[in-house]
Amino acid sequence: xxxxxxxxxxxESIYPEKESRLAYIKRELTTGKHYxxxxxxxxxxxxxxxxxxxxISFGLSFFSFNMLELPKFVGWENYSRLFLNDDxxxxxxxxxFLFAVITGPVSYxxxxxxxxxxxELSPKVRAFMTLVFYAPSISGNVFFIWLIIFSGDSYGYxxxxxxxxxxxxxxxxxxxxxxxxxxxxxxxxxxxSLGTSFLAFIAGLQNIDQTLIEAGAVDGIKNRxxxxxxxxxxxxxxxxxxxxxxxxxxxxxxAEISIALAGFPSVNYAAHTVVTHLIDFGTIRFEMxxxxxxxTILFAIMVGTNMxxxxxxxxxxx
Amino acid sequence: MMLFQNIMGVxxxxxxxxxxxxxxxxxxxxxALFGAFMALPLxxxxxxxxxxxxxxxxxxxxxxxxxxTMDNFxxxxxxxxxxxxxLSRYIANTVLITIxxxxxxILLASxxxxxxxxxxxxxxxxxxxxxxLSLMFSPHVTAIPNYMVMSWLGWIDTHASLIVPSMAFPLxxxxxxxxxxxxxxxxxxxxxxxxxxxxxxxxxxxxxxVKPAWLTLMILQFPILWGTDGGNFIYSENLKTLHYALGQxxxxxxxxxxxxxxxxxFLMIVPITLFIISQSSVMQTMANSGMKD
Numbered sequence: 001x002x003x004x005x006x007x008x009x010x011x012e013s014i015y016p017e018k019e020s021r022l023a024y025i026k027r028e029l030t031t032g033k034h035y036x037x038x039x040x041x042x043x044x045x046x047x048x049x050x051x052x053x054x055x056i057s058f059g060l061s062f063f064s065f066n067m068l069e070l071p072k073f074v075g076w077e078n079y080s081r082l083f084l085n086d087d088x089x090x091x092x093x094x095x096x097f098l099f100a101v102i103t104g105p106v107s108y109x110x111x112x113x114x115x116x117x118x119x120e121l122s123p124k125v126r127a128f129m130t131l132v133f134y135a136p137s138i139s140g141n142v143f144f145i146w147l148i149i150f151s152g153d154s155y156g157y158x159x160x161x162x163x164x165x166x167x168x169x170x171x172x173x174x175x176x177x178x179x180x181x182x183x184x185x186x187x188x189x190x191x192x193s194l195g196t197s198f199l200a201f202i203a204g205l206q207n208i209d210q211t212l213i214e215a216g217a218v219d220g221i222k223n224r225x226x227x228x229x230x231x232x233x234x235x236x237x238x239x240x241x242x243x244x245x246x247x248x249x250x251x252x253x254x255a256e257i258s259i260a261l262a263g264f265p266s267v268n269y270a271a272h273t274v275v276t277h278l279i280d281f282g283t284i285r286f287e288m289x290x291x292x293x294x295x296t297i298l299f300a301i302m303v304g305t306n307m308x309x310x311x312x313x314x315x316x317x318x
Numbered sequence: 319m320m321l322f323q324n325i326m327g328v329x330x331x332x333x334x335x336x337x338x339x340x341x342x343x344x345x346x347x348x349x350a351l352f353g354a355f356m357a358l359p360l361x362x363x364x365x366x367x368x369x370x371x372x373x374x375x376x377x378x379x380x381x382x383x384x385x386x387t388m389d390n391f392x393x394x395x396x397x398x399x400x401x402x403x404x405l406s407r408y409i410a411n412t413v414l415i416t417i418x419x420x421x422x423x424i425l426l427a428s429x430x431x432x433x434x435x436x437x438x439x440x441x442x443x444x445x446x447x448x449x450x451l452s453l454m455f456s457p458h459v460t461a462i463p464n465y466m467v468m469s470w471l472g473w474i475d476t477h478a479s480l481i482v483p484s485m486a487f488p489l490x491x492x493x494x495x496x497x498x499x500x501x502x503x504x505x506x507x508x509x510x511x512x513x514x515x516x517x518x519x520x521x522x523x524x525x526x527x528v529k530p531a532w533l534t535l536m537i538l539q540f541p542i543l544w545g546t547d548g549g550n551f552i553y554s555e556n557l558k559t560l561h562y563a564l565g566q567x568x569x570x571x572x573x574x575x576x577x578x579x580x581x582x583x584f585l586m587i588v589p590i591t592l593f594i595i596s597q598s599s600v601m602q603t604m605a606n607s608g609m610k611d
Contacts, residue, residue, distance in 0.1 A: 028440035034516035035433035035442075042430035043445065045486035050452050053463030060463070110352075117349045120342065127597055131590075132353045135360055138541040138593060139586040144568065145359045148366075155375060157362075191356065196489070196538060196604075203604035217336065227336045238608020245453050245609070246489075253456035275458045282462045283550055291462050299459045306454040310609075 054299060061293035066286050078293035089294070091269045092277040095182065096252060099273065100305075102186055104251035107193035111243060114194065115201035116228070130202060137195035144260055146188045150174040181262045181270040188257050193250060197243030204239035208232060237313070244309050252302050255279065274298050360586065367391075367583035371576050390576035397567075397577055403555045408563040415477055415559065416543040419484040424535045427490040428498075428528065432520050434491075435498035436506065446495070450609070452488040461550075468551060479551035484543055490535040496606040497531040498524065530599035537600055541589040560585060 019027075029036070061078055063071035082089050118129045149157040152173040159171040174180045208231070213221075216231050233240070255275035258264075262271035265280070274294060282291035358381075366374060368386040397405060433439070434446055457464075464483070465474075473479040501524065509519045547562040564585060568578040593600070 025440060032433075032437070032439035035437055035439050038433050038516065038520060039430040039445070042426040042486050042491060045426070045482060046449075046452075046488065046491075048467060049464055049483040049486060050457075050460060050488065051448065053460035053467065054455075056463035056466070057460060114349065114352065117345045120337075120345075129349065129353060130597065130601075131594060132357050134593065135590050136356055138537070138589045139360060145363050145582070149359065149362075157381070191359070194356070199600060200604045200607040203601045204608065206601070207605045213336070221336060223338070224336050224341065236608075241609040242607050245450075249454055249456050253458055255458065275456075278458060278461070282465075288462055295459045295462060299455050302455040302459070303451065 057292045057295045057299070059292075060289055061296045063289040063292075065288040065292075067288055071289065074289065078290050079297075081290070082293055082297070088269055088272065089274075089277055092272045092274050095270075095272055096254070096274045096301075098182065099186060099189065099254045100248075100251040103189045103193060103254070104248055107190055107251065108197070108244060108247040110190070111194055111198040111247065112201050112240075115198055115205055116232070118202060119205040126202075130199070133194045134198060137192050137198075146184075146191075146261060147175075150184055150261070152176055175262055176267050178268050178270040181266055185254065185258050185261055185271050188261060189251075189254055192257070193247065195246070195250075197239075197246045200239045200243055201236070204236045205232070208235045241310060241313055244313055245306055248306050248309060249302055252298070252305070274301075363579065363582055363586060366579035367576075369576065369579070374575050374579070390580040393577045394580045403558075405560075405563060407556055408558060408560045411477070411557060412544060412546075412560040415480050415546065416540060418477075419481045419543045420536050420539045422481065422485040423487055423490055423539050424532050426485045427487070427494050427535060428525060428532070429520065431491050431494035431498050432524050435495045436501075436503070449488045449491055453492060465550060474551055475553045475557065477552075477557060480543070480546055480548065484539065487539060487542075489538060493534055493538075493603060493607055494528065494531050496608070497528055497534075497603050500606055501527055530602040533596035533599040534603035537589075537593055537596055540592060544589055545585070 060071070062073060062075060064074045064077075065071040114133055118126050118133070121129060148155075151157070151159065152171060152175060154160055154163060154171045156171065156174070158174065159168070162168045163171065172180070174184050212231050212235065213227060216227060221227050221230060253275055254273050258266065258271040258273055258276060259279075264276060266272055275298065278291055278294045278298065281287045281294065362381060365381065365383045367390055368388070369383045370385060370387045370389060373380065373384060394405070434442055468474050468479050473482070505523055505527070506519050509523050514522070545561050546559055547565060548557070548559050552558055552562075560581070564578065564581045567574050567581060
């Protein structure tokens with residue numbers, strides 16, 4: 001019997017050789033060449049001023065470095081000094097957490113509630129109210145206006161008002177009295193905090209699928225609170241996550257407002273925060289290693305809190 | 319009840335599903351109250367700029383201006399002319415930094431966002447995760463190494479130290495990427511079939527279609543640069559910014575309070591005007607801002 005081998009339509013189609021890892025990377029780099037070129041300018045700057053500095057900061061926190069002499073390795077000494085021998089840092093840490101615990105949740109909830117109410121208005125009023133609430137956060141650092149409102153003499157608006165009303169007899173030193181400093185900074189911080197996340201929430205609310213709400217009404221949702229909990233919040237989860245990140249990061253980064261209002265350093269460190277402590281050691285005392293340790297701790301606090309909150313928020317409405 | 323209905327009429331409240339008048343009314347009252355709290359300092363800043371000096375320092379202090387005057391602005395112009403570094407110099411510096419920084423940011427962030435939004439390639443996921451991670455800490459964390467990088471580059475005391483880092487603001491890349499994901503793929507495929515290169519597609523197809531996102535990036539970046547006082551990077555007086563000059567003017571004490579108020583009004587009015595112009599585009603972009611699971 002004669003035999004004839006069958007011609008394969010495609011040569012070696014059945015057992016392709018396994019591509020090596022290196023060849024894969026090479027192929028990806030060639031096919032994606034244009035993408036890398038497009039991203040390069042942004043990424044070079046981003047790495048140079050954001051990613052690499054975080055790494056340098058972490059590395060430097062194990063050194064003693066004053067910008068003049070060569071860095072000297074000191075191991076964990078900076079950290080042990082921070083937590084065991086630096087009373088001011090403890091005050092700063094306490095204040096920072098106090099700020100964050102109050103301004104973080106309050107500003108986040110305020111962003112949502114105001115966005116939620118504004119969303120019910122007619123388009124023109126809505127645009128106007130959005131502007132009113134958003135304007136402070138973009139008005140070019142004019143929070144020094146609050147300096148005049150809280151000014152310690154009788155020309156200060158709050159003092160003048162309270163004295164005229166007969167509530168106090170002599171002016172209160174709002175920005176010099178430890179009792180009030182923290183509260184004043186918190187109020188101003190809250191005033192400035194309806195920023196990007198507030199806009200994101202309004203936009204998110206406007207894009208909720210209206211058929212969901214109608215369907216919900218058929219299924220027995222009777223009032224706005226039920227609608228909020230069962231439909232609005234779950235539909236807005238992506239915006240809620242985004243807003244949380246921005247508000248948390250901001251609430252831990254209180255510094256400029258504290259410096260502008262309460263001075264630097266503030267009276268008896270009443271408004272001293274981790275960031276102002278960092279500024280103190282980084283730009284005044286030039287203890288760069290020590291300042292880097294503070295920066296590393298700040299980084300850990302911010303990223304850690306964000307991660308935890310992200311985990312929690314992902315459960316909303318599940 | 320009649321009054322009540324009229325008030326609701328003003329706000330054109332539709333009788334919507336799941337809404338009761340009483341609760342709506344209370345909520346709008348709350349909104350109005352807090353709205354006043356938000357607006358008062360800004361209204362005050364506007365009023366102050368038009369107050370004659372004797373009205374700024376009146377006791378008990380008055381909120382609204384009684385005899386509005388343009389004196390503060392004339393004084394400002396006079397001050398501009400005869401100070402050592404003319405005020406126009408500070409304004410020019412601020413305008414230069416803001417325009418270059420904002421335009422550069424929009425361009426670089428869009429160029430980087432386009433591949434991340436539309437293609438999967440080696441490292442694309444990792445890069446995006448790093449960008450999201452960087453939203454989770456404030457720039458204070460990197461302040462010290464930043465100074466070292468700047469001095470290594472020789473950029474201390476140049477405008478580049480303010481302009482260049484602001485171009486790679488991660489929030490802008492994030493928002494731009496989320497917005498570009500909404501563009502239909504067919505648009506790019508059609509261009510590819512016609513033989514357009516990736517750069518061509520980016521420049522002539524993608525960029526014109528993401529204009530709302532440009533304005534959003536602008537409104538986020540602009541106030542930061544506009545309000546910068548130069549930080550630790552600028553030492554030369556003739557390179558400093560308007561916000562720094564404002565600090566100097568207000569430190570000049572009582573005699574300069576009126577001029578200070580005029581400068582503050584100028585600093586504040588520009589970003590707010592920009593937001594009014596771009597508001598609808600901004601809201602369109604923000605709708606896509608969410609973080610997906």
